Amino acid sequence: MDLGAIVEIITRLWDCSSNRVDYIRNLENNLNTLQNARNELKSIGQDVRREIELAEEQQLEPTNEVKNWLVNVEAKEKEIDLILQKGAQVTDPNNSCWKYSKNFYKSYKIGKSLPEKVQKVEELIDKRRSFHVAAQNLKHVPAEELPLETTTVGLESTFDKVCISFQDTRVGTIGLYGMGGVGKTTLLKKFNNDFLATRNQNFDLVIWVVVSQVVDIAGAQEVIRNKLHIRDEIWLNKNMDERAVLIFNLLKKKKFVLLLDDIWKRFELLKLGVPIPDTHNACKVIFTTRSEEVCGHMEAHRRIRVECLAPQKAFELFKEKVGEETLNSHPDIPDLAKKVAAECQGLPLALITVGRTMAKKEEPKEWERVIEILKSYPAKFSEDHNINIDELLELWFGEGFFDELGDVYEARKEGEDIIKYLKLACLLDRGETEDCVRMHDVIRDMALWVACKQGSESKFVVKNASMVADSDLAKWKNTERLSIWRSRFETYYWRPEYTPKPSSVLVRDTKLHRFPHGFFSYVQPIKVLDLSHNDNLNNLPAEICQLVHLQYLNLSYTSIRTVPVELKNLTSLRCLLVNFSYILSFPSNVLSSLSSLEVFGKLMIRDEVGLHPYYDENSFLQELECLEHLKDISIMLFKVESVHTLSNFIRVQKCIKYLWLHIPNDFKFTGHRYFSRLQTLRVTYCGIPDLNWLLHAPNLQSLELIGCDLLEEVIGEDFGAAEEEEVNWDAFESLKTLELRNLPRLRSVSPQALRFPCLKNVKVKYCPSLTKLPFDSSTAKNTLEFIKGDSDWWSCLQWEDESTKDIFSSKFQIIGDYD
Incomplete structure (x- = not known):
């Protein structure tokens, strides 16, 4: 190498x-x-x-x-x-x-x-x-499909309204309202599912939240959190307010749709962390509620009422639930099915429930029995029957529903709150007038069904526009409350072996002209007796004194002219109403003997009654002044002397809720400073120049002035200056209704503009000298519904400025002959 x-x-x-x-x-x-x-x-x-x-x-x-x-x-x-x-x-x-x-x-x-x-x-x-x-x-988070009935029969037109409103760029919040069982939730679910199929390409996510009666903010936030996929380590260490901030910062960058089901009262979306929908963020909120009022409180841009179904659509839904096999099982069943469906009054919940119950019922007798049951629990009022709120509250008071409150005034406020709540829940509807409510037939059926333990016992019997037979009495033996309206009820012999012993009897608007033999002997446990609106009834027998437990007696709108002196024995009586009857006066010492009396009503409508020479209003007022427990009075006065007497009776003044003055003579109404509970005042054809004393009536809700030729000012300018230290210039703070008619000299309601924070409607007719209303731009800002009057009068009105005129011009309506 x-x-x-x-x-x-x-x-x-x-x-x-x-x-x-x-x-x-x-x-x-x-x-x-x-x-x-x-x-x-x-x-x-x-x-x-x-x-x-x-x-x-x-x-x-x-x-x-x-x-x-x-x-x-x-x-x-x-x-x-x-x-x-x-x-x-x-x-x-x-x-x-x-x-x-x-x-x-x-x-x-x-x-x-x-x-x-x-x-x-x-x-x-x-x-x-x-x-x-x-x-x-x-991330694109689509809507989640919700379980839904295969059919939404009858909701098509309402669904179209929702879709049109949804597409409107000016509409951010939509409120769907209507009575329970009418299909609001079904409609909202249909929208959600339809959105999943057709509309989600323009939105980032759709969130469904059930709110219910008690608002659960934390629970609603949890639903939104899950929809946004917020992880535990970010979420769990935060309180409710911090979670709202987190949700808000996520949602403000998104285009979202929030569907809220079953809202009962207002709550703040921002408490959840949800940005308010507007034209800038183009987001949408759709919610369901039983109350149109809640739609206002939630500031809905569009309100859509979900109505009961029309007859044809109602029958389609009913047939679908019954099934073709059952409907074709016997030739008589289709006609019977139409009758059953009609009894459900178009309410989807009732149609679905009853329809499912009748599926596989193939015997006509079974259908006939159902029709009989639906008609008897209970017989129907017409749907547009108006229930006077005052009468309803007085009945509740007579029933003892508010005994624990100990005061009829507090009881009335509690009752008004209950009615307001029932209206919010759409269990009561607004009546034709402000002082009335209505109840849908099916809701009424369901309420009575529940009260009667689902129909097992006839504890509540309601007969309307039908013949009452002797055989009915035996079936009503265990009845607790008996109500007979517009029925024939005058010829029966009430034998003790089958006479009901109810605590309440309402016999109204019948042809009754005398009481059935033995009536007062066999219904002694009775606490409530309502005989009002019986035009033919002209006699009240002395045997009524046997009803020693009676607490409520209503003889209004009858032809009874006198009451027996024995009425003084009803010392348990708490409520006595004789409004618009022919009763001129009471025997001496009868009223003052009713030591438990708390509510008394004696209004009249016939001019000649008040002018009757034997009508002694002074004695009548004096007996009322003696009643220590009296708290609620509705009276009508016809004589100047009565007005002077009233000025000395402070207790009566403090108790007057409804006062009607019909005194053609000229007089000054002075020295009345104690009308703290006065709610309604009617002054008709009185020779009175002003009503300055109304500054001492802070709870006045309705003021009606008609045919007062001398009336120049409701509240005079000199009166405010003379009593500046004593006068409450927050006058008419509770006033809801103002009606002025045939007042030729009236030139002023008030010397200055007033707030009228509760005012809803105004009617003015034949008041040529009234050229200015006590309104400015802040008057009745959120409450006024309409001002009705003649077009010539309206065109001559003077206004503070053009903007104020524009505000109220939108509320003006031409008054009709029957307004």
């Missing part, structure tokens, strides 16, 4: 050995370099993960590039950790001789791999610098 070849071999061997020695010699330095690179990568990885977390809170989707990078980082970190662990073993400082003599091969192998690993880490670090965003693109 020549010398050159030997030199080459030696050189290569040296190079090889030298490289291996370098790997071993530089092992610690290279391990430190890799450790530093690994720490930098870990730090950058943590930053990226934090960016992802923040992005996900904003509902941003991480890019695939970032996802892959994080996967590679995680794998590389594990790989490097293993290498560093092995390197730590071979570089153990406890080796005292040649440092790596025992681990020469391992040291070489590890050292050789380190430069490559460092390079890979640096490449990953460089890769992070190459992408600019960790996350992008909004």
Whole structure:
């Protein structure tokens, strides 16, 4: 072998050995370099993960590039950790001789791999610098399909209204309202599911929340949180307000639809964290409620009433639930089915429930029995029957429903709150006038069904426009409350073996002209007796004194002319009403003997009654003044002397709720400062120049002035100046209705503009001198429904400014002959 070849071999061997020695010699330095690179990568990885977390809170989707990078980082970190662990073993400082003599091969192998690993880490670090965003693109969260009846028969037109309103860019909030069971929730579910199929491309998400009677803010927030996919570690450490802020910051960047089912009262969307829909964010909120009033409180831009079904649609829905097989099982059943469906009065809940019950009922007798049951629980009032609120409250009071309150005034307020609540729940509807309500037949049926323990006992019997037979009495033996309206009820002999012993008897608007034989003897436990609106009834027998437990007696709108002196024995009587009857006066000391009396009503309508020479109003007022428990009075006065007498009877003044003055003589009505409970005042054909004393009637709700030729001012300007320290110039704070008719000299209601915060309607007719109303731009700002009057009168009115005129012009209506 020549010398050159030997030199080459030696050189290569040296190079090889030298490289291996370098790997071993530089092992610690290279391990430190890799450790530093690994720490930098870990730090950058943590930053990226934090960016992802923040992005996900904003509902941003991480890019695939970032996802892959994080996967590679995680794998590389594990790989490097293993290498560093092995390197730590071979570089153990406890080796005292040649440092790596025992681990020469391992040291070489590890050292050789380190430069490559460092390079890979640096490449990953460089890769992070190459992408600019960790996350992008909004997540698309579609609506979730909700379980729904396969049919929505009869809701098509209302559904179209919802869709049209939804598409209107000016409408952000839509309120669907209607009575329970009418199909509001079904309609909202149909919209949700239809939205899923056809409209979701323009919105980021749809959220469904059930609110219910007691608003659960935390529960509603939880529903929204789940829809937004907010993770536990972000959500659980926050309180309710902080969660609202989190939800708000997520939703404000989205175009969302919020569907709220079953709202009973106003609540703030912002408490949930939901931004208010407007034309800027183009978001939508649709909610259901039983009350139109709640629609106002929730500031709905569009209110849509969900009505009961029309007869044809109602029958279609009913047939669908019964099934064709049952309907075709007997030739008589289709006609019977129409009658059953008609009894459900178009209420979807009733149609569905009864329809399912009648499925597989293939015997006509079964259908006939159902018709009989539906008609007897109970017989129907017409749907438009108006229930006078005052009469209803007085009946409740007579029944003892508010005994724990201990005061008829407090009882009336409690009753008004209950009626307001029932209206909010659409269990009562507004009547034709402000002082009335109505109840849908089906709701009434259901209420009586529940009260009678689902029809097992006839504890509540209502007969309307039907013949009452002797056989009915035996069936009513255990009746607690008996109501007979517009029925024939005058010829029966009430035998003790089958005479009902109810606590309440209402016999109204019948042909009754005398009481059935034995009536007062056999109904002695009775507490409530309502005989009103019986035009033919002209006699009240002395036997009424046997009703020693009687607390409520209503003889209004009857032809009774006198009451027996024995009436004084009814010392438990708390409510006595003889409004618009022919009763002129009471026998001496009868009224003052009714020591428990709290409510008394004696209004009249016939002019000649008040002018009767034997009618002694002074004695009548004096007896009322003696009643210590009297709290609620409705009376009509015809004589100037009575007005003067009333000024001395402070207790009577404080109790008057309804006052009707019909006094043709000229007089000044002064010295009356105690009308704190006066709610209704009617002044007809009185010779009175002003009504300044109304400044002492803070609870006045209705004011009606008719035919008062001398009346120039309701409240005079000089009166306010003379009694400035005593006068409450927040006059008419409770007034809801103002009616002015045939007042030729009336030129002013008040010398200054008033707020009228509760005023709903105004009627003015034949008041030519009234050229200015006490209104300014802040008057009745959110309450006024209409002002009715003649067009000529309206065109001549003077206004504070044009803007005020514009405000009230939108409320003006031409008054009709029957208004």
